[in-house]
Amino acid sequence: MSVYLFNTLTRSKEEFIPIENGKAKIYCCGPTVYNYQHIGNLRTFLFEDILKRVLMYNGFEVTHVMNITDVGHLVSDEDEGDDKMELGASREGKTVWEIAEYYTDVFKKDLQRLNILFPDVFCKATDYINEQISMIKCLEEKGFTYKTSDGIYYDTSKFPDYGKLAKLDLEGLRAGERVEFSDEKKNPSDFSVWKFSPKDKKRQMEWDSPWGVGFPGWHIECSAMSTKFLGNHFDIHCGGIDHIPVHHTNEIAQTEACTGEKFVNYWLHGEFLNMGDVKMSKSSGDFLTLQKLIEMKYDPMHYRYFLLSAHYSTKLKFTFEALDAAKSGYDRLLTNVLKIKNSVSEIKTTENTFKEHEKFKAFINDDLNIPRGLAQLQQVISSELSNEEKLFLIYEFDKILGFGFKDAEEKPKDDIDIPSEIITLVENRIEAKKNKDYKRADEIRNELKEKGFEVIDKKDGYEIKRL
């Protein structure tokens, strides 16, 4: 069965045909580690996780590379403003290196909590400064760069297909009122590949280069590292949809100018998660993280389920109402799965499972239609299939959905400490129930409620819940 993917380059769904038979080489733009990743950032990483799982499921040997941007880049694509890393460092009174390490660790932890498979390679921009310098040299030799007072710039007018990915209207860009650019830039779309350190102050991160002490431009790291690990020409490059007009456009310009080869065959982009009314912006400082959701008693799987209910290429509006719906939906699903797991000792494949399995594969291979796959899981669970058949399908589907059903177990009861006063009341209620004194039992139930507790009767005892 073939995998079909929507390619931003052609704006159409195409069959995935790898460069090297049976192998898929993927590069994903990773985080800039100057702050926590917000839940919107994580949506993109989850989309990439699904892509990888689907390719692996189809038998491709996947090589997945993700960069960690730990170099300070300026807060504007127009090469102006402050350095994000240094800003983060001064905000927290740490060195930029400490900032980078801390937020990288948090990022990885978030991925783990969401059951996102790790890339084969995490590459830090600061570990590959030489590779970046080599690429700039290459561009310089081929005449694609020029020097200004603050750095080395890429001359986009020298690259014939510049802006192809984004269908950029360069004339419109020039006429656009909002694009300001320094007098020294030859074209509004030109961008820096190397920035000189400011003369008046010492940066925490800076390196020697043939052009003077400074630091690399934002886009060059991805060009340098992706080609280092995956070759000049590889299969898939992904990232958030916001990367289309600038970052990815510039990556293509740099890399193809330097190598003279086609850079990437398939460009895939994940849509944004929009907040109900708050914009999901990092600069505002007020943004939602996975950690915050966990503190609000959501399980990372609730968030995963929420994200999987929408296709990666459509905008998804985040609201707590929607997250609560996902929470209920996931909890019920998990309960059902556990019930099935506990009722059978083995899985079974039959003609029925074959049919369902084929259907599922068709969905996920059709540009990663996970919402459809998820719907099918629900249908299978409430179908007439035997539990052995269901369990087979649950495990298969879960290889893509990634809820970890194989390892899932009954949730341990919240070991919140219950005051002894409450326990006494509950014991009294049990006693009353034994004596068929249901009036008294209900009184106690109400009393507990007033004190903020709820008792749930179980076959062999009770469970106390804090309200």
Next chain:
RNA sequence: GGCGUGGUACCCAAGUGGCUUAAGGGAGCAGUCUGCAAAACUGCCAUUCAUCAGUUCGAAUCUGAUCCACGCCUCCA
């Protein structure tokens, strides 16, 4: 100003010419079960897809117009 999306039930969200008189989840309602409650389970829940016109044997899906909402071009995934 440029580029690009989308408007599907109470909410989230699939579907993009006939397989669909529109998946799935949540909420709600009714019922089964339980002394009650909770959980679980069963059933019900859009003849209709922003509006108008058109193409077609056939449209939520294509075309045009209109209205509305949103994203990016500033840092963003």
